[in-house]
């Protein structure tokens with residue numbers, strides 16, 4: 001497998017970098033303080049095609065591959081991980097679901113505006129009592145005599161939750177069938193009985209939007225089912241496989257952004273009569289950061305290439321997310337250490353990297369879940385080859 005970037009890949013990366021530096025970075029520090037949602041930036045990301053990067057042009061998307069998507073996410077996460085997660089949820093967890101499993105009518109009505117950035121999407125799987133153990137959906141969808149469903153329950157930790165227009169919602173429609181009874185629905189903001197909670201006050205990715213949602217007899221027609229009835233859990237899992245590549249790219253962006261700041265500071269700061277990057281102890285830290293970020297990048301490219309080639313990439317996506325989120329924490333911690341006391345205050349920006357990195361070890365499957373996914377795939381591969 002080659003890791004050579006094509007000219008198109010490089011052009012997308014450069015365009016994302018220019019946009020991130022010129023349009024996102026100037027307000028990132030302030031938004032981290034105020035936790036204000038980047039409404040105008042999200043609009044511009046839509047105009048530039050970043051909100052539906054992999055969606056086919058016939059549905060309003062940019063028609064790019066997963067490698068382009070990870071390159072853009074890395075550049076955006078380098079300056080602001082909040083913008084990166086808003087973008088990745090809309091792309092990986094919402095547009096992908098509708099494009100892959102939706103009907104032509106659903107694509108026209110929901111996917112097109114989501115891909116073009118006119119509307120925003122959210123993915124609703126987690127619940128107050130259901131996180132990693134996602135088969136145990138307590139939200140119910142009860143079939144009515146007229147063929148519609150009534151959705152009841154609650155969802156938690158929903159990225160883009162208060163700002164979204166369209167919500168991918170998983171609910172148990174046939175408890176006897178356990179996870180084979182889970183169905184995926186499209187719910188719209190404003191439907192009677194659909195209640196949106198308050199934005200959470202978070203440690204990191206502060207200007208992204210996270211909230212809980214309530215469903216009381218929310219009536220949806222059968223035309224709002226995505227895929228087939230009972231196919232919801234499979235859809236949720238396959239969606240997260242792709243989503244995990246996006247979160248890995250976000251984690252990589254956080255790490256490479258922190259590393260760049262550490263390198264810059266190591267030239268500026270003098271100790272013992274020389275720039276600190278003349279000291280072997282600092283050189284070793286920078287070298288380790290470089291090895292880790294480059295290794296994460298290779299795992300991400302590998303997963304993205306396998307996805308683009310239509311191969312099974314479940315293990316590769318989980319490996320990329322597990323490793324990239326781990327090294328994002330390590331690199332951010334070491335970047336603070338290089339800065340010494342200055343790294344611990346907001347002005348030098350590296351403390352935000354550490355706060356933003358932590359969530360990448362939690363959402364779209366915790367690191368513990370990634371271990372499970374990798375180990376199970378390994379065992380399957382062994383059984384198949386023996």
Ligand code: CAA
Nearest residue numbers: 125126131132133134135159237238240314363364365369
């Ligand atoms: N890809 C495709 N299918 C998968 C899959 C995967 N990665 N993982 C499991 N499945 C399928 C299995 O093949 C199985 O199918 P069948 O029953 O038809 O054979 C079915 O799903 C159930 O799988 P298991 O028997 O392995 O079930 P389990 O309960 O032992 O394990 C789990 C399931 C892997 C732990 C799963 O629940 C999981 O991934 N949990 C993590 C949930 C998660 O990532 N949540 C993130 C929330 S979204 C979010 O964070 C978004 C955001 O805001 C940014």
